[in-house]
Amino acid sequence: MKEIVLIIGGIYGTLAVVFGAFGAHALKKRFSEDQLKSFETGVKYQMYHAIMLIISGIVFPFIGVSQQLIAWFFIIGIFLFSFSIYGLTLSASAGKKIKILGPITPLGGLLLILGWIFFTINIAEIASYL
Template sequence: MKELVLIIGGIYGTLAVIFGAFGAHALKKRFTADQLKSFETGVKYQMYHAIMLIICGISFPFLVLSQQLTALFFIIGTFLFSFSIYALNLGASSGKKFRFMGPVTPVGGLLLIIGWVLFTINIAKIALYL
């Protein structure tokens, strides 16, 4: 599990840099200011959580379910949150409305919040036993 979490963290980080550059250059002319800002929010959250996955991969032995769930919530939450924002903005800029993606973003955000709560609990347990 540890290796997979680190790999996904690295993939998410790499994609965040690529999507950030793509948004700043290729999409700048295609997106409205609001769409660009929204797209950048997706990129930022993706990078934040890529870093968190790497921190989890370094900090946790993943021997207990709550540590595994922490990483899982970050992985799925990041995918749902950031990638739904990308889809919504890319769709809107090309005249296609992906309305079904609208509710996906807050579900991803909720999973990220749960991931942060679990991370805090797990890291506190580790810190208290050191």
């Protein structure tokens, strides 16, 4: 599990840089100011949580269910949150907004929050042994 978390963290981080550059250059002329800000929010949250995945992969052995949930909450949460924002903004700029993606974004956000809660609980347990 540790290797998977680190690899996915690296992939998400790489994609955040690619999407950030794509948004800053290719989409700047195509998007409205609000769409660009939303797209940038997706990129920022993706990068922040890619870093958290890598930190989690370094810190935790992922031997317990609680630690495994951290990884899955972040992995799925990033995908649902950031990628739904990308889909919403890209489809809206084409005049065909995919409305089903709207409710997916807060679900991704909830998973990210749960990831942080589980991270905090687990890191506190590990810190007590040091």
